[in-house]
Amino acid sequence: MTEFDDKGFRTRLSHGGRAGKRVHGFVNPPLLRGSTVLYPTMADRRALAARRGEQVLTYGLGGSETHWALADMIAAIEGGTRAFIVGSGLAAVTVPLLAYLKSGDHCLMPDSVYGPARNFATGMLPRFGVETTFYPPEIDEAGMAALIRPNTTVVYTESPGSHTFEVQDIPAIARAAHARGAKVLMDNTWGFHFFQPFAHGVDVSIQALTKYAGGHSDLLIGSIAVANDAEWKTVHATAAALGQYASPDDCWLCLRGLRTLAVRLDAQMAAGIAVAEWLRGRDEVAEVLHPALPGARGHELWKRDFSGACSLFGVVFQPEYSVAATHAMVEALDLFGIGASWGGYESLALPTTGFVTRSAGTGEFGGALVRIHVGLEDVADLIADLEHGLEVLRAHRE
Numbered sequence: 439m440t441e442f443d444d445k446g447f448r449t450r451l452s453h454g455g456r457a458g459k460r461v462h463g464f465v466n467p468p469l470l471r472g473s474t475v476l477y478p479t480m481a482d483r484r485a486l487a488a489r490r491g492e493q494v495l496t497y498g499l500g501g502s503e504t505h506w507a508l509a510d511m512i513a514a515i516e517g518g519t520r521a522f523i524v525g526s527g528l529a530a531v532t533v534p535l536l537a538y539l540k541s542g543d544h545c546l547m548p549d550s551v552y553g554p555a556r557n558f559a560t561g562m563l564p565r566f567g568v569e570t571t572f573y574p575p576e577i578d579e580a581g582m583a584a585l586i587r588p589n590t591t592v593v594y595t596e597s598p599g600s601h602t603f604e605v606q607d608i609p610a611i612a613r614a615a616h617a618r619g620a621k622v623l624m625d626n627t628w629g630f631h632f633f634q635p636f637a638h639g640v641d642v643s644i645q646a647l648t649k650y651a652g653g654h655s656d657l658l659i660g661s662i663a664v665a666n667d668a669e670w671k672t673v674h675a676t677a678a679a680l681g682q683y684a685s686p687d688d689c690w691l692c693l694r695g696l697r698t699l700a701v702r703l704d705a706q707m708a709a710g711i712a713v714a715e716w717l718r719g720r721d722e723v724a725e726v727l728h729p730a731l732p733g734a735r736g737h738e739l740w741k742r743d744f745s746g747a748c749s750l751f752g753v754v755f756q757p758e759y760s761v762a763a764t765h766a767m768v769e770a771l772d773l774f775g776i777g778a779s780w781g782g783y784e785s786l787a788l789p790t791t792g793f794v795t796r797s798a799g800t801g802e803f804g805g806a807l808v809r810i811h812v813g814l815e816d817v818a819d820l821i822a823d824l825e826h827g828l829e830v831l832r833a834h835r836e
């Protein structure tokens with residue numbers, strides 16, 4: 439929590455996590471790097487050790503002002519109490535899974551889950567005696583209740599899915615999970631502050647801060663946020679035991695990214711919706727997977743639970759356009775780069791058919807898929823670029 443928690447979002451982003459007078463009045467917090475921490479006396483060591491609860495501050499792994507400034511801001515943005523900063527979004531996925539699962543447990547994951555999270559569940563967790571079942575992401579409360587076994591300890595969620603954008607009914611899933619003693623973990627990277635995880639029943643919120651928080655495609659970082667002491671102790675114990683840590687340089691850069699997060703997100707939301715609406719009007723496009731568009735899949739749930747949208751969405755092309763045709767199309771674009779990740783200031787277009795693994799029979803949209811990330815360029819220029827891309831696509835029609 440920060441002293442600005444009662445203020446508006448933009449004020450909190452501007453004033454949170456600053457050291458003020460402690461660093462001679464400089465606006466920004468210091469960038470502290472270090473392994474060894476010196477303590478003049480053993481009494482000082484005890485005082486240090488008590489400063490942030492169980493976080494060991496007598497050695498660099500416990501973090502520094504730089505880490506805690508970021509951690510406290512993320513916890514506040516998500517409406518939680520504390521957050522742990524790790525070196526990547528993927529680490530923010532795997533640490534809580536390890537924290538809440540033990541040998542003999544069962545985990546539920548949405549079929550639309552981020553690929554490396556699926557790989558962790560299918561490749562790593564079985565080595566520790568944990569079984570995972572993939573469920574249709576648009577499941578309702580009764581459907582979820584039916585899947586939960588006596589040994590299900592984790593119901594993992596990601597809403598919307600970052601390739602196919604299924605919106606999950608998180609409160610319903612959380613009710614089913616909590617009634618049976620399971621914890622709800624959520625990858626909240628797409629929603630970020632537009633979705634308040636703890637107000638919707640989530641126990642542990644995961645963020646790939648690499649995306650919009652960093653905002654400049656120049657760092658990798660993740661956070662694990664919680665809303666009470668018990669969850670904090672569970673998450674912290676595992677993160678610390680695994681030696682999880684993030685570079686203070688990346689924390690500092692991410693803090694800098696947060697200062698402009700609200701304006702970037704608002705601009706990118708508007709631009710993303712404009713580009714998505716334009717694509718939706720094109721004959722080549724069968725469907726646009728963007729929950730903020732009226733009439734789109736998941737729109738009603740999005741409207742109920744989210745206060746905004748980021749600028750990542752999917753496009754399904756008409757069946758006469760092959761995957762190869764979409765490859766030719768994205769290669770013809772000048773302003774949209776072909777690349778993974780999202781949340782930076784630059785636009786991206788990534789063909790995703792064939793990238794996405796499914797095992798619960800979901801994710802079929804009847805046409806080749808391209809994922810679009812809209813950056814901070816002028817919308818008119820982006821649309822002109824896409825117009826040209828669609829010409830190339832049409833030239834490859836079957």
Ligand SMILES: Cc1ncc(COP(=O)(O)O)c(C=O)c1O
Nearest residue numbers: 526527528552600627646648659
């Ligand atoms: C939804 C989602 N979660 C987690 C991650 C992992 O983040 P990172 O790239 O920082 O490991 C990504 C990255 O693309 C993602 O899209």
